Amino acid sequence: MTAIEVDDVGKSYTGKGGKRTDALSGIRLSVPSGGFVSLLGPSGCGKTTLLKCLDGLIPVTEGEIRVGGVPITGPGRDRAFVFQDFRLLPWRTVLGNVVFPLEGVVSSRAEREATARRYIEMVGLSDFERHHPHELSGGMQQRVGIARALAVDPDILLMDEPFGALDAQTRELMQIELLRIWELTGKTVVFVTHSVDEALFLSQRVAVLSARPGRIAAEFEVPFAHPRQ
């Protein structure tokens, strides 16, 4: 089954004074349900733009993106985003951050907290649910970011260089942790990175983007990819 289809997508930004930047052109991509696909390429090639288009955070200027066969018109609860800079709410605790996306979705507070705690446990932070983000290391903060994304039980995780801000050792631990969560939850993952090593280690399939405007220059299956258990 196909989770995401990107059908001849182009994206241009119009800046101040009408200046146009063509960020993406002629993108075709198919992401299988439950698959782990990386978008790989140098800075400025349009990876983040494509990921935001997949989330519906920004509209495409050409073509169409379908999720589960249905054209997307904006963000949906079937997709969740994980940011490089975590974007946690600093005045809220770990529990408060993970509960956040469930507010307005799940009416019972006890149920919201029970769900949040399940994901906090999944990322190994049960002992820290009362801590605030500034009391946590970068790796721990991104664990919270991942738990928050999982809390709404989306089919698809969109991850924008989630480990880019972490030191090498923490990054390796988080990569292994992410594979465990991917295997455990059966989510579809689209993962943006500029690291060839990271793309090859994590994903089953890699789409390589070239810059200006971003196009898919190559696409391949990783022959030694982690099989889903």
Ligand code: ADP
């Ligand atoms: P990457 O994630 O691969 O580094 P981006 O998607 O961030 O690439 O950017 C792709 C291109 O689009 C770049 O040339 C960038 O300068 C441009 N761009 C990104 N966001 C905007 C924006 N909001 N307005 C104008 N141009 C933008």
Ligand code: ADP
């Ligand atoms: P930017 O223009 O800075 O790139 P984005 O369009 O990427 O911002 O993100 C939109 C906003 O939505 C961000 O401010 C982000 O913090 C917020 N956001 C998205 N998902 C969540 C979430 N699950 N919980 C809290 N805030 C979120």
